[in-house]
Amino acid sequence: MITPINDRRAFRRMAIESPLQISFNGQTRQGVCLDLSATGMSIEVVDAIYQVGDTIEVHLGQGTATAPPLSGKANIIRISAQGDKYVLAVELTELK
Template identity: 30%
Template sequence: MSSGCLDYSEKRDFIRMRVEADVSLIHQGQVISAVCLDLSSSGLQVQAPRRFEVGDTLEVRIDSDHPALKGLEASTEVVWVADQSGGKQKLGLRILSMK
């Protein structure tokens, strides 16, 4: 079942952690710097400086500043987009797999 089929209460069954962390989005070999706004066990919300489309697959990397903690690396799919001023977008990314 895609997350688009879940009703509002089911989407909120995943605990979300508000963060403002620098994130690298890798799309078709291009690395794009963005900001992760929130994170859950099933996905993330990201503010990106350029446009993406629903269905795009992105590799996501969040580096850790702590030497004992590994950063996050995941394959994701864009499940929703919200246009913002200046050509920016907020993206809903569903985690497909962790690396």
Template identity: 30%
Template sequence: MPQTPSSHSEKRDFIRMRIDTEVSLLHEGQVIAALCLDLSSSGMQVQAAQHFRVGDQLEVRIDSEHAALKGLHASTEVVWIADQADGQQKLGLRILAMH
């Protein structure tokens, strides 16, 4: 189904911040190193070497290098996947809850 211009603009109602930082993905008892490419109040884009499926639930942790700043811990769901030429995946994650 094609997107209308208004439905595309609605997806961009949240400001995205490009961060390019290392994150840990927790999935089914495994900790997977990944790279968070951008972050908004409703989701994030992550690149990972491990493959996931749409609907997978992932815990995301971004550690803070500053003692005064708390890191980010969020429960997320994979909502889209883009396979990359190098075998990695870019993942669109919807934030379900912040901890």
């Protein structure tokens, strides 16, 4: 877990660093899910095509017989530049 003691988030975050797909404006791009909570995730991307307020679709994992992949819609609530990459903070709004 990467939740500091003074963190006031309602749900703990789990560091997972797993590849995921992002669907946006009819295109599918790759990203890396850095961490995941019950209500959102942080996603590392190389493209600067996103803006705060955009709605994206995320697809995380391939799924197994006992655990389906995580798939749904998310709203971008913050974007941070990290060198030549960007970290999107997203709020999950709909899971499929």
